[in-house]
Amino acid sequence: MNAPLITLSRISAAIQGKKVLDDVSLIVNPGQHWAVIGKSGSGKSVLLKAIVGKQSITAGSIEHNFKPAHQQHTAETLASQRMALIESRHHFKNFSNTADFYYQQRYNSSDSEDALTVEQYLNAILAHVTEAHYWTLEKALDRLRLTDLYQKQLIKLSNGETKRLRIAAALVKNPTLLLLDQPMTGLDLNSRQYFNTLLQEIAASGITIVMATSPHEIPDMIQKVAVLENGKLTQTLTPAETAAQHFSWASSTPDVDEAEIASLLSLTENPTFEWIIKMSDVNVRYGEIQVLHNITWQVKQGERWALLGPNGAGKSTLLSLAYGDNPQAYANDIILFDKKRGTGESIWDIKRKCGFVSPELYQFFPMDNSCAQVIESGFYDTLGLFRQSDPSRAAIVLRWMKVFDIDKYARQLLKNVPASAQRLCLLARALVKNPTLLILDEPCQGMDNQQQQLFKHLVDTICSKSNITLIYVTHYPHEIPNAVDRYMHLQKGEVARVETVSS
Template identity: 30%
Template sequence: MDTAICLDDLSVNFDDRFHLHHINWTIEPNQHWVITGTNGSGKSALAAVLAGVGDIEQGTLSGVPSRVGLVSFEAQAELIAKELKKDDADIMDVISLGTPVQEMIFEECADPELAADLVEKFGLSHLLDRAFRKLSTGETRKVMLIRALSSKPDLLILDEPFDGLDVDTLAMLQQHLASIIDTTPMVMVLNRFDEMPDFITHVAYLEKTADDCGQLAFKVDRQDKSAFSELYQLLHLKTTDLQVPAPDSASKLPSLDPTQPLVKLTDATIKYDETVIVDKLNWTIEPGKHWQLSGPNGSGKTGVLSLITGDHPQCYSNDIFVFGFQRGNGESIWQIKQFIGYVSTSLQWEYRVSVSCKNVIISGFYDSIGMYSKSTDNQKKIADEWLALLGMKDRADQPFNKLSYGDQRLLLIARAMVKHPPLLILDEPCLGLDDMNRQLVLALIEKICAGHETTVLYVNHHAEDQISGIENYLALEKNH
C-alpha cells in the first residue's frame, strides 16, 4: 500500500440494518490498526467498508488498494452460503459434493508456496480433499486465513482472527503476521486488548450513538502511553463482565423500608430575601429509579442537593422526607449522611493527602480523607475488586495525587460506593475532564446504574448528556 486510505466524513448504510455516521479516519501506509469498541458499535462494519461493503451515503472513501485480503465471520458465512447453494436440486442436475479445500485454497492463489506452508502449519493437510462445507467452523476459519494471507494483499483486514484458535495455532499466526508487517498494512477487529499484537501502532475506538448508529469516538497512537492506558480502561469498563463489588458485611448500613421513597421534597422553596431560587419543587426519588438533575448556573441545583444532604440552612423550613426521616424531628445530620455517597469537584480538591489508590477506596469505609484507621482484610479485598473493575489493578500502590484528573475521579466514585449507599450523588462528575476521561466516568456510572442496591443522582449542566440506565430527568430553570 503506497498511499494513505482516507475516510472523509463518511456515512455508510448497510441494508438499512445499520449505519456508520461521519467517519473521519486516515490509515497511513506504515500503520497497523486495531478497531475496537462496545458491542453493536460497528467494529465489523467499519472494517467491511475497507473491503467495499456497504452503500456510501455521504463523504468519500479513497486510497483503498485493489488487493484486499478479508477474513471475517460475515465473509465466512457468505462463502459457506455459496457452497450450500450447490445442493439446490432445482438448479443442479447432479448432487454436488461441494468444492474441495484444495481447490478453495489453491485455485486462485497468488503464492502457492506460502499457502502450502500455511496448510501444514494450520494442520489442514489431511483435509485438502474434503468438501469445504463439511469442515468445522474453526477449520473453515483457518482456510479463510490461508486464502487471505497467500493472496499477497496490499491491505489485510482480519475481524477477530484469533477466535477459536488453540494456543499453538494462535502463536503461529501471531508470528506469521509479525513477519509481514513491513510489506502488508493490517487492520484488525478485536474485542480484547490482551490479544493485541505488539506490532499494532494505532487503535480506533467506536461507540454506538443514541440512534443505534456507529461513530468513531477516538483514534489513539499506541506510543501515547497515557491515552492508550485510558482507552484500555474505557474498553475494560464497557465490555468486562465484572460487576460492582459486594459491600463489607462489617460496614453494613441500617436497612431502609423498601416501600418508602429515598427522598421526597414537597413544595420545596429556596429563597434569599426576596429572591426565589427554587419555587415549590415537588420531587420524589424512589429506590432503583436513577435521576439526572440538570440546569444552568444559578438554577438551584446545588441548593436542592444541600436540602437532600442536610447541609442547607433552609432544610427545616421545608417539607423534606429523606431515608425514613421527616426533617426536623430530632434526627442528626450524620443519620442522614450515612445513606449518601457524594462525589464532587470540591471533594477532589480537598483530597490532597498523599495516599495510595487502594487506600483512597478503603477510606470510603471510614468517610475520611486519607487513612487514619487500620483496615480489615475484607476491606482490602473489596478495594482490590474495585481496582480490578476500574482496570487499575496494577496501580494499587501509586499515589493518588500523581494520577490523572480522570483516574482520581474514578477512584473517588469507587470510594463513595464501597458501602453501597442507597443514594449516590454525582455532582458534575465530568467537570474539567477531557472527552476520553469523561467517557471513562460515564462508563463507570453506567456500571453502577446496572446494579440494584444504589440509586444514582447524576447532576450536570446539560440535559442532552444522557447515560444508559438513567431514565428520569429533572431540569431546573433560572427563576430570577
C-alpha cells in the first residue's frame, strides 16, 4: 500500500490569538481527491494554507511524504515544490517585480505597460521547471483556454481569465498535490462545466486534488468530503452522502433588520437625475483588441439592472466607464448623472454618487486597515482610511456592520478576518454613504449560502425603501435580487439582447 501524501495529526491553528483550526486530523492518500466544505469562517482556507506551510500551527503535526526527484532536495524544499495552492487573492507583481498592482492600473495604458504578459508570467515559472511532465505549457494553454490571451497583460485579464491563468501556472509545475480555494468562484456556467471536465483530466494525470468549495459545487472527481464547523472536522462523507445531507448554514435564510436599514437610508437625501447612465455607440479598444463594440445603454434613476454575460464579455470594462475609472470615457458619448463626460466633472464627482464593489477591487484593496476603517473609507471613496476617523461616521459604520452581522470584526485588520467577511466589509463600504447608484459586480463571491441569502434580502430591502439605482453582475441567476427587472446580456463586447421583466 502507498504511504499517505499528507497526514494531519490533531493540528490546531490561531490568527491573532483566536483559534481557527481545532484538533483536526486528516489523511490524504495519493489519488484520493478531497473537497472541504463548511460555513464561511469555518477554517477551510486556513486548512489549505496549513497544509502547504503558509499558516503556522499551534499544536499537532503535518507530515508530507513526497518522493524526491533529486537527492539534493531537502524535506522542506521538496514539499514546497510538490504542492501548489491557488488562493482567493492573487499576488501578481508589476514588471520590475518591485510593487503590487493598483486597482485603476488596468485602465491606464501607460501604467498597464508595467505588467507582465501571460507569456512572460508563465515562462518565468517554467524557468524553474527542470523535468518533462504531462502538463506542458502548450497543453496548459490549450486546456485553460489561454492561447488567445498569450500576449495579454495580467492586469487586463478578467476575473475568470485570471483564475484560469493561475490554474495553468500551477499545472505547468506538475505538482503532486494541487490545493484549490473556491476554484469555481467567478466562473460562468459554461466555464464551470468545462472546469469539472478539466479536473478529471488533472486527476487522471496523477495529481491529487484537495479543494475548498460549496456543498453545491462538488466536482465529479471528488471522492471524499470533509466538513468543517468552527475549525473542527465534524464529518467525513462521500459526495452522495453530502448531496443528501442538510446543512443549516447552506439553506437557512437569515432575518434582516428592515427598520434599521430604513433608518440608515434616511440619513442621506439623494439628488434627482433624469439619466444615471446614457451611453451611445460606445467603443473601447486596447491596441488591436476591441473590448466594447457600439454599446448603447440607458439607465434611468431607480431602475434595477442585471448585467450578464460570460467571462471576458466586457462587463467589467463597461462598468469601469460608468464608475469613472476608464479614461476612454472621454473619447465616447457618455452621460453620467446628467453630465456628459469631459464637460468639467471630476472622477470624484462621479464616485461620490456611486457605491461600488467588484472582484478586482477585492484583489487590489489594501489589507492593513481595520474592518471598520475599510468601511468608513467608503465615505471618502478612498482605498483605505487615510485620515482621522470621524466619530459620527464611525457610529454609522458600526450600525451597518451589525446589519451585515460582521460587527465582531470591527477592530480586526481586514487581512486577519475570513475572506467572506472581507467581502462583506467591502459591500458595507459601498453602501455606507447611501449612494445614488449601486454597482455590484459579483458581490457574493466567497460567501456561503446563508450569507448570500442575507445579502440578497438586504439589497431587496434597500431597493424597496429607496430610489437607489442598481446594476448587478453575476454568473449565478439565483443570486440576482428580486428587485431586478431589467437585463442586458453582453457577448464578445456587444449587446446581445436587452430584456424587461414585468412584475
